[in-house]
Amino acid sequence: MNKQEYIQQVAEWARIRGYTDIKANAEGFSKPGGYGRQQDGESFVPDVTGIQSGARTYFEVMLKTSDKDYLTAKLKLLHQLTIINGGKLFLMAPKGHSMFAKNILEGSRINAEIVALPERRK
Numbered sequence: 001m002n003k004q005e006y007i008q009q010v011a012e013w014a015r016i017r018g019y020t021d022i023k024a025n026a027e028g029f030s031k032p033g034g035y036g037r038q039q040d041g042e043s044f045v046p047d048v049t050g051i052q053s054g055a056r057t058y059f060e061v062m063l064k065t066s067d068k069d070y071l072t073a074k075l076k077l078l079h080q081l082t083i084i085n086g087g088k089l090f091l092m093a094p095k096g097h098s099m100f101a102k103n104i105l106e107g108s109r110i111n112a113e114i115v116a117l118p119e120r121r122k
Contacts (some may be wrong), residue, residue: 011029021050024047024048052087059086076109
C-alpha cells in the first residue's frame, strides 16, 4: 500500500474510536491545516487529525524514510502542539515499520504512542 491508502486507514481507525472533525491529508477528506517553521520556512501538514473530548489529536503514518531529519522535525512540532492543546500524538506504523518508529522516538523527547496498523485484507 502507498501512504495515501494508509492515511485513509488511519482516518477510519480514528473514526471507529470516536474521534470527530477528522481531517486527513488524502483525497476525499478535508485537509488539516499546515504549520510553518519560522527559522527556515519549512511547512508541515499532519497526516490525520481528529478531536476527542475537546482536544485535537494528531496521527502520523510512520513509513521508513531516508529523510529522518524532516520526519523528526515534523514529529517534534506535532508533539509541541499536543502539549499546548492537551491532545495526543499517535504514530501509526504498518507491519515492518514499528521498529523504525521506535528508533525515531528514542532520544527525541517526543511523547507519542506507537500503534501497529493491522494488515488490510485483499
